Amino acid sequence: MRGAPASSGCRGSARVAELGRASGRWGLRGCFAIVGALVAVGGTWVDAHSQQSRPNVFLDCREARCNYEYYRTEIDWVNWVRDRQVADVHVIMTAQGTGAGGREYLFDFIGTDEESPYSHRHSYKSNPTDTDREVLDALANTLALGLGMFANESGYRGLATVVALETGQPEGLVSPDEVDDPWNLWVFRIRGEAGMEGESTYRNVGLEGNLSAWRTTPTWKFSISGGVGHNRLRIDLSDGTFRDNRTRWNVDSRLVYALAERWSVGVIGSTGRFLSYNLDYRLALTPSVEYSVFPYEETTRRSFTFVYGITGMYHDYTERTVYLETEETRYEQMLEIRFNQRQPWGSAWFGTSGTQFLHDTDLYRVSLWAGASVRIVRGFSVNISGNVSWVRDQIFLSAEGATDEEALLRLQQRPTDFDYGMEVGFSYQFGSIYNNVVNNRLRPRR
Template sequence: MLLSLLQTVQCTSYYLLSIFLLFASFANGQQVKTDSTILAQKQAVINKPEIFEGNRLKVFVDCSNTYCDNTFIRSEINIVDFLLDRIASDVHILITSQRNGSGGEQFQMIFYGQNRFKNTTDTIKYNLDPNATDSESRDLLLKNMKLGLTPFIIKTDFANELNIQMKRPEQKAGEKKNSTTTKDNWNYWVYRVGSSGNVNLDKVYKSNNYRANVSANRTTDKLKINFSIRANSSKSKYEYETTGGTEKFVVKNSSYGFNHGMVVSINQHWSYGYEANFSNSTFSNNKSRIYLSPAIEYAIFPYKLVNNKFLTIRYGVDYTRNTYYDTTVYFKTKEGLTGHNLSANLSLNQKWGNINAGLSYRNYFSDWKLNNLGINLNVNVRVTGGLSVYVYSFGGLTRDQIYLPKGGATEQEILTRRRQIA
């Protein structure tokens, strides 16, 4: 009897324990599983990508370093939400560009994952042909932006909205497949020809201004060469009433010049080169000006990081040979001068904004009081959400205007800026 009672209690305890465990498993949102089932499901969880359900992907496009057609981008990518608040976005796209070796531009897109994608970052680089139109430029930017956003979109409920197509270049019948690099028929040279002009015709004021320029540039990873020719002509005619009747005053100025420069890269930090030019300017009293300056430059950061940050320090010596139209304030009609120049340039393109700053200094060896100091600063920092702080400032201290003609300027010359004034 006692043995039977103990068996009954043991059986009842077993069933009660089983029922308790069953309810406990349901309370945790789970079901009782065998060891093999649990192992299989753990493996499935490991292999399955994390899916973020619900909200659309939130994207912030940062084009502070280059131009983007945001209206076009928003109209072509309509399965994401474009925000003005970078902090609230899931993806922060930082777009920068720099001149490349072919004379075109190299674009870089960094996709910074944030919030639910905080551990995801990707970078896409592509080159834009120097002869590309604005339409081709924005189409290529859109294509690469779509590619970069794909890994983020496939982890949302909108993955089914993607339609990926892959195409290979069409091959004509009998044509052999070419696996070698296409030769540049222009040998990396880029040529540009430009001209512009404007005419104003008022009753008491008439003016015309014409400009023209030609340039040839060759840029590779190791060598950069440039040549340019420019010319400018302007004429202004003023009419005003005086006690003696109508007076007319005419201002004519012209200038032209030839510039040449070369830079040779030694490694990721050092480079050297020179600058040479010849110029003429009636406004600056320069009948002829010959300038030659060899220089060396050091980059604090490697050149390969130029899209995101660079800080360069440049030092050079220079020789200037001037011939003047009129005798200068230093009683010179021609002279040769030697000097040196030092400059530093900083550029930062980061998620929080961008900073561009420059500092330059030069003086003549014959008189260190004849110097020139210039500084500029451009800061654009996003504080929070749609709030940004923008600062632009520049200034200079000019004490090397050795070309100024002696004698004071007339009232008319001051008002019309007929010539360079101290």
């Protein structure tokens, strides 16, 4: 079954609609149709209304599929504006992963007229096998459906009309009772990659492979993935040639159970070889519990979670550590708090995490991170993000330390008491507020 946009306004018909643009015409199959947006004259489509009769639309999107040029080309019966303060409708686009490996895209349509509040949500679920063009087409269709409904309900009645079609099951779709899934919701993925780069005095060759499997239901979520990689590095220096050949591998798994509406429990396991951390072999198991302040259904717009867990780990070291250990078993407790919010004014997030070894409470790590992207005034926005960690838990450090070459190439961890990062930026845009024109001539290379 192909993914399709869904709307809360479609009832009794699997809540599915599909809007397509073919041969220069908009068509809709499922719950709604948009008609009257364009007028056919002699086989050529022309605008039916002046630019002033169109709603101003501000698209707020930070996802991978934010192809503004494509949306402006396909939906040319609205005014696309660059500033939300002059928009009639603010569209916030977010996304989250699905159990099958696809993505669920959510469109929140928020009217800006305080006297006539408007709020609607539409969604589209893509399949993991969909091509970029198929996903873009479906996203444009979902966006057009939402804008058509807004235009119809907000007084732009000569521009677009939303017509409810038959409420029977749309053609080509099946109900959950009719699905016979031989894979029982299991999804598998195999990935391989090889690459090389170099010049006269430098060469780097890498090979990587990965196998993953997962199964997601409303109550249970399980995933497991494993990978192996090999790198061969050669650099010619003034006093000789530096070579580094290393192989890494890892297996990670996660089992989560929905204990209650806002409570989850799970177990996270990992094992592997991580030479940068002086680990020839590592095995770790972390039972944990999570509480969500907000319903999980609101995660794409706001989330506030608390996670606590205890990790049991076994380390087999490549070299003797600064604590004179070649192997050891340790236990560590962990607490993590995360907050994310995305609103018409922008987005903000912050979090903190702490870990502490139980055999020695002086060995710990505390991390803080925060950021915001805020529109201050018309056309002016500020972005700021930062993180800092206090590090006291490097029990894996090699007693021999890192060589100068390993330090310069960051191939080996070195002692530190802290790490940090910060970014600050701003954007100010002025001039025409309209953003309807698309010109794809002599485009820059991507």
